[in-house]
Amino acid sequence: MTAVTVLYFASLRDAAGVDRETVAHDGDLRALYAALRERHGFALPVERLRVAIDGAFARWDDVPGEGAEVAFIPPVSGG
Amino acid sequence: MTAVTVLYFASLRDAAGVDRETVAHDGDLRALYAALRERHGFALPVERLRVAIDGAFARWDDVPGEGAEVAFIPPVSGG
């Protein structure tokens, strides 16, 4: 198992109840979001999110390395 | 003859050498410009000008009344 830090923003943070957590996980980012969505009951499907690793946009089939910082990006509403 | 005050701006003023003059004239604004163009050697043909009476745009076939203030408006270049 790989330990990754996950950052939550906006409605994801409200649902998770924390703004970050460290989780043990194997597999790609899509699988990671699926597991965390089940755990926290996130309303947003993966199709409506983007994802980043270590502050740069990533692909859903990327596999985060040990100690990576993963952020799930809900639809944005700046401006 | 009717006495009108004529205002000159920009290249018309440079050519006339004055920014206003009072002239005696009969007829419409087109004829007035033709007479003044001949007197001062204005380069701009009437087709490239607009004309105003007493601070409001006028038509070339308007006839200015006694004491009217006539302005010939060269192509503008504000902004």
Place this chain on the structure above:
Amino acid sequence: MTRFAIADAPFEIAPLRARLLRAEAGAYASFEGWVRDHNDGRAALGLRYEAYVALAEAEGARIVDEAFERFAIADAACVHRVGELAVGDLAVWVGVSAAHRDAAFAACRWIIDETKARVPIWKHERYAEGDAAWLHPRQPGEE
């Protein structure tokens, strides 16, 4: 407060902008024209703007009134300098507030375009080579 003014001295933008603030306006677009160091490929030292002030202010006010008819805007204003200007000086300012940015941008662009096309203001440019000239450009569509 008139919404179109001719200014014969430098003016501050901040108070003009502040007058356009509205609780229902989420968007503000502004345009400024600055004196450039060149025009049509010639190096320029500065310029002088001259206006037929009474008609310029009346025609400018008409332009802003027309903008209210054409676009869903909350407020709009325009101020144009006259007199001697140096490179970098502010020549004209337009500000528009609106509920949404589409209308703010469109009206701002329209007001500066109409101002340049219709308001009796003339630019006298001084060139680095020593000469100077009044600009009497042809409008789009003019023969």
Place this chain on the structure above:
Amino acid sequence: MTRFAIADAPFEIAPLRARLLRAEAGAYASFEGWVRDHNDGRAALGLRYEAYVALAEAEGARIVDEAFERFAIADAACVHRVGELAVGDLAVWVGVSAAHRDAAFAACRWIIDETKARVPIWKHERYAEGDAAWLHPRQPGEE
């Protein structure tokens, strides 16, 4: 000076604008987003913006870099607020200088559109009726 910044407190526009001045630039276009008293037909009391700051500043800088490739501009910058904002507060500012107004307007519009579509910033609105919500809008073209 980075050309895209996230600000966690109110900021002054004047020094940001001053940095965009160029002797070769005759045009300056700016956009400001202000907090409105309503959104989608609901009365709003204020809002909170939250950002993923590291990624927001990187993505915002990319947007401004792309604007330089797409438009003939002299300079451009954007600042977006985060934190608690009240009705009337400045939420975002974009400024663009260019030789000509076509490019200044087009780039300014493009930067605010891309910022709204791409930069990881989220709006939490508080409504007059007492509830509040994160806005997670669908982008144009999103299913």
